[in-house]
Amino acid sequence: MSLDGATLAAILAMALITYATRTAGLALAGRLALAGRAKAAFEAIPPAVLTAVIAPTALATGWPETLAAAITALAATRLPLLATIALGVAAVVGLRAVMA
Amino acid sequence: MTRHPHLWSDIRDGIRDVAAPGIAAIPIGLLFGAVAAGKGLSAAEVTLMSALVFAGGAQFAAIEIWSTPVPVAALAFSTLLINLRHVLMSASLARKVAFGRGARLLGFAVMADENWALAERRALRAPVSFAYWGGMGLVFWLNWVFWSALGAVIGAAMGPPERFGADFAFTALFIGLIATFVTGRGTLLVIAASGITAALVHRFIGAPWHVAAGAIAGIAAAYLAAPREDAP
Numbered sequence: 001m002s003l004d005g006a007t008l009a010a011i012l013a014m015a016l017i018t019y020a021t022r023t024a025g026l027a028l029a030g031r032l033a034l035a036g037r038a039k040a041a042f043e044a045i046p047p048a049v050l051t052a053v054i055a056p057t058a059l060a061t062g063w064p065e066t067l068a069a070a071i072t073a074l075a076a077t078r079l080p081l082l083a084t085i086a087l088g089v090a091a092v093v094g095l096r097a098v099m100a
Numbered sequence: 101m102t103r104h105p106h107l108w109s110d111i112r113d114g115i116r117d118v119a120a121p122g123i124a125a126i127p128i129g130l131l132f133g134a135v136a137a138g139k140g141l142s143a144a145e146v147t148l149m150s151a152l153v154f155a156g157g158a159q160f161a162a163i164e165i166w167s168t169p170v171p172v173a174a175l176a177f178s179t180l181l182i183n184l185r186h187v188l189m190s191a192s193l194a195r196k197v198a199f200g201r202g203a204r205l206l207g208f209a210v211m212a213d214e215n216w217a218l219a220e221r222r223a224l225r226a227p228v229s230f231a232y233w234g235g236m237g238l239v240f241w242l243n244w245v246f247w248s249a250l251g252a253v254i255g256a257a258m259g260p261p262e263r264f265g266a267d268f269a270f271t272a273l274f275i276g277l278i279a280t281f282v283t284g285r286g287t288l289l290v291i292a293a294s295g296i297t298a299a300l301v302h303r304f305i306g307a308p309w310h311v312a313a314g315a316i317a318g319i320a321a322a323y324l325a326a327p328r329e330d331a332p
Contacts (some may be wrong), residue, residue: 006170013176015152016161021183021207026201027188037326040286045315045324046185048294049279052163053182054274055298056307065268072272076279077275082124084279086227088272093265 064095110229114236117222120302121214122243129244132159138267139166146252147201150245157277158182159268165308167251174308181315189216195213196223198232210237286325294318 058069072088079087129150130216136146141163153159158179165174190208193216197204207230215236219228281287298314 002150003144005166006168008143010149010162010170010175011145011149011152012171013172014158014179015258017180018153018155018158018183018186019209021180021186024122024187024207024233025192026194026204026208028187028191029194037323037328040326041319041323042188044287044290044319045181046197046320047278047287048290048318049161049182049184049311050157050274050281050300051162051277051291051294053178054271055295055314056310056328057164057268057271058122058275059295059299060303063190065143065271068217068268071257072275073279076276077135081273081276082316084128084276085127085269085272088275089265089269092268099124 055079063097064092066100068094103203107231110231111235114218114232114234115220116241117218118215118236118240121218122226125214125243128156128246129247130251131256131266131273132156132163133248133253134255134266135270136163136166136248137252137255138285140168141166141248141251145251147245150248151241153179154241154244155158155179155183155212156244157213157274160273161311164270165311167307172310176203178311181311184317187316188210189213193219193223193228196220196228197230197233197316198227199233203230203234207233207237208317210241211330212240215240289325290318290322291320 017021057065058064068088068091071091072084075087077082121322132150133143133146135148136227138161141149149159149162153162159181161178162175165171165178190211193208194204194210196206196219197209207284218236219233222228227295278291283293294314294317297317298310302310
């Protein structure tokens with residue numbers, strides 16, 4: 001069991017920020033009236049952030065990863081989350097074996 | 101002293117409702133622990149992160165940009181961007197819970213996408229009591245901490261996650277999560293703007309700037325694509 005100083009600092013920073021986002025809405029409740037473009041921008045935050053995180057792996061690592069990402073995206077429109085993940089992982093393992 | 105006639109049935113309802121997402125979180129927790137251990141985090145560090153942060157998306161993103169020396173500021177910024185949605189979620193749920201300020205400050209510490217959605221659904225027919233929310237949240241939190249800790253322990257013994265394609269599983273998880281936010285062509289534009297920008301920035305500038313750059317590009321695309329509201 002070991003704890004690194006910088007790792008601990010990162011974990012505590014992540015924890016404090018996350019707690020702040022979870023409780024910020026308590027103060028905002030009833031006061032938040034987003035409309036029009038501001039509302040569209042706020043609603044775009046989750047997909048924009050999630051996409052940005054995985055884009056290098058999905059688009060710029062190699063053909064197996066890009067093809068597997070496309071297969072996963074297709075599966076996501078039809079299958080539950082767990083089945084989507086399982087299919088995506090199986091696809092990347094198979095494609096890496098074939099294209100290596 | 102306030103009496104709670106539905107205390108036990110509310111706790112039972114919460115645990116029953118969160119059972120399915122809890123089962124779904126088992127392989128995701130195991131995977132998180134394994135991938136984090138693969139990046140060099142100890143089992144203690146993985147357990148501490150899961151217990152204190154308790155936000156799967158932000159934790160996977162953190163592990164993706166984790167490097168040596170630890171980029172504390174980038175990790176904090178990435179966490180803020182990914183968890184900003186919590187502000188809207190808690191603002192919405194705060195109007196539907198039947199418990200006070202102190203209990204909210206405690207109870208909302210375990211708000212995640214899954215138990216938030218369950219509480220929003222329950223709020224359609226019954227007030228969300230602290231017994232319901234707290235029982236559900238505690239079970240979901242313990243579940244995540246336990247399985248990610250176990251993943252860190254057995255993940256180190258399993259060897260490199262690439263062998264099982266486990267390194268791709270969180271990309272697949274994110275694609276699955278992104279799909280739940282797709283409501284029309286507008287969302288696809290957001291995804292395209294964010295993905296292309298992030299891939300280019302990652303290639304020519306480097307991690308972790310692709311997260312902020314892609315996110316801002318996607319948000320800007322949504323802002324520009326939305327109809328301009330007429331002045332009242």
